[in-house]
Amino acid sequence: MSEQSTPETVEPRTESHDPAVPAAYAAFMREGWGDRELDLAVEPVAARAAERRSKLAATFPGDRLVLPAGTFKVRSYDTDYRFRPDTAHTYFSGNQTSDAVLVVDDGESVLYARPRSSRDTDEFFRDRQYGELWVGRRPSLKEMSDALGLEVRHIEDLPSFDDDRKTRDITTDDDLARVASELRLVKDAWEVEQLQEACDITTLGFEDSVREWDEVLRYGERWIEGTFFRRARAMGNDIGYDSIVGGGSHATTLHWIDNTGPITPGTLVLLDMGVENRSLYTADVTRTLPVDGRFTSLQRELYDLVHAAQQAGIEAIRPGEPFKVAHNAAMEVLAHALADMKLLPVSAEEALDPDSRVYARWTLHGTSHMLGMDVHDCGQAAPAAYAEGTLAEGMVLTVEPGLYFQEDDLLVPEELRGIGIRIEDDILVTASGYENLSSALPRTSAEVEAWMDEHRR
Numbered sequence: 391m392s393e394q395s396t397p398e399t400v401e402p403r404t405e406s407h408d409p410a411v412p413a414a415y416a417a418f419m420r421e422g423w424g425d426r427e428l429d430l431a432v433e434p435v436a437a438r439a440a441e442r443r444s445k446l447a448a449t450f451p452g453d454r455l456v457l458p459a460g461t462f463k464v465r466s467y468d469t470d471y472r473f474r475p476d477t478a479h480t481y482f483s484g485n486q487t488s489d490a491v492l493v494v495d496d497g498e499s500v501l502y503a504r505p506r507s508s509r510d511t512d513e514f515f516r517d518r519q520y521g522e523l524w525v526g527r528r529p530s531l532k533e534m535s536d537a538l539g540l541e542v543r544h545i546e547d548l549p550s551f552d553d554d555r556k557t558r559d560i561t562t563d564d565d566l567a568r569v570a571s572e573l574r575l576v577k578d579a580w581e582v583e584q585l586q587e588a589c590d591i592t593t594l595g596f597e598d599s600v601r602e603w604d605e606v607l608r609y610g611e612r613w614i615e616g617t618f619f620r621r622a623r624a625m626g627n628d629i630g631y632d633s634i635v636g637g638g639s640h641a642t643t644l645h646w647i648d649n650t651g652p653i654t655p656g657t658l659v660l661l662d663m664g665v666e667n668r669s670l671y672t673a674d675v676t677r678t679l680p681v682d683g684r685f686t687s688l689q690r691e692l693y694d695l696v697h698a699a700q701q702a703g704i705e706a707i708r709p710g711e712p713f714k715v716a717h718n719a720a721m722e723v724l725a726h727a728l729a730d731m732k733l734l735p736v737s738a739e740e741a742l743d744p745d746s747r748v749y750a751r752w753t754l755h756g757t758s759h760m761l762g763m764d765v766h767d768c769g770q771a772a773p774a775a776y777a778e779g780t781l782a783e784g785m786v787l788t789v790e791p792g793l794y795f796q797e798d799d800l801l802v803p804e805e806l807r808g809i810g811i812r813i814e815d816d817i818l819v820t821a822s823g824y825e826n827l828s829s830a831l832p833r834t835s836a837e838v839e840a841w842m843d844e845h846r847r
């Protein structure tokens with residue numbers, strides 16, 4: 391299974407401005423290189439990935455299952471985004487390199503992968519996408535096999551699978567995508583450690599942002615986005631999703647990822663940011679901070695309402711409860727609060743009727759989603775296993791209620807317009823209840839103020 395025998399079947403990916411490569415240069419480049427194949431130890435994820443593949447194969451006996459990692463996506467012309475493998479591919483293989491395809495064939499697994507460039511072709515010194523001298527060394531087939539505990543073959547040897555056997559490709563087969571999602575619903579102890587690490591690095595990223603508050607005031611939302619990203623790259627793999635930095639009324643835009651606005655004294659700033667760790671597990675945390683370090687009395691009143699709703703949602707979590715239990719508990723609090731504020735056109739009870747939901751004009755979204763290697767994890771699970779299902783020990787979900795008063799909402803008093811507040815934590819379902827994995831960040835209004843005092847220079 392040596393890649394040395396692979397024929398030169400693909401033209402190197404070059405650019406029109408690259409200098410010519412005369413035969414003499416090409417020939418000279420191909421000789422005189424030492425072989426530096428590494429001895430790699432098996433990675434911790436390998437045994438788990440093998441167990442996961444067994445479960446997956448057992449669900450589809452006799453079928454051939456195909457799970458691609460995906461490839462680079464163009465940002466503009468010949469500039470690509472940083473590669474991040476498909477979650478299901480990595481969950482079932484452990485592999486994080488691009489362009490690989492995991493094939494589980496009646497229980498036997500092979501990873502077809504693109505290895506380091508051989509020195510028998512021009513790829514290693516001419517190819518801008520995969521060439522070792524351009525983008526760095528990819529692992530060899532043997533290195534990948536050793537690290538992942540899997541048989542690994544060259545991607546160019548991937549068969550066409552045009553026989554009579556049933557082949558399911560996860561990118562087109564809904565049943566395979568569904569089962570792959572459902573198998574990820576319950577996290578094992580190692581996965582919980584990964585999520586805890588992601589939350590801990592996320593905490594540092596939030597602290598970094600507050601520590602640089604003078605720069606935040608000078609440069610606005612962009613500074614927080616950049617500051618958090620620096621921590622994510624330094625200690626994790628990346629951010630798990632585009633950071634949402636909503637200063638002032640931008641906080642009422644649920645997925646404000648432009649992050650181009652100012653941070654203005656007297657207002658709030660909503661930060662929804664999560665680090666993806668190097669095993670690709672992500673946190674998803676939101677805090678809403680007073681720019682001045684102190685909430686105004688109105689801001690505090692609204693903040694405390696959202697906190698009370700979140701607390702009710704978190705405390706409702708235990709195994710056997712419906713997935714929606716946190717949402718329902720939080721909405722109960724917020725609907726009554728909105729009724730007390732005389733904003734609802736009907737009573738809180740009437741508004742909470744599933745056929746009404748008029749209170750949601752100001753709460754907008756559900757409070758919870760599963761969390762794991764995807765920020766919206768397990769999204770292809772059947773409703774019966776997820777949104778309509780029950781919580782089980784080992785599941786990790788967010789609880790993130792919010793109140794949003796749009797700038798142009800004529801149905802609320804002027805003083806509320808342009809205020810958005812969300813508080814979000816990452817909650818592990820334990821045998822007896824729950825554990826908050828992101829509890830290192832402050833949540834009550836008093837704790838938030840003390841924490842800002844502590845970290846602001």
Ligand SMILES: [Mn+2]
Pocket residue numbers: 674759788790814
């Ligand atoms: Mn979330």
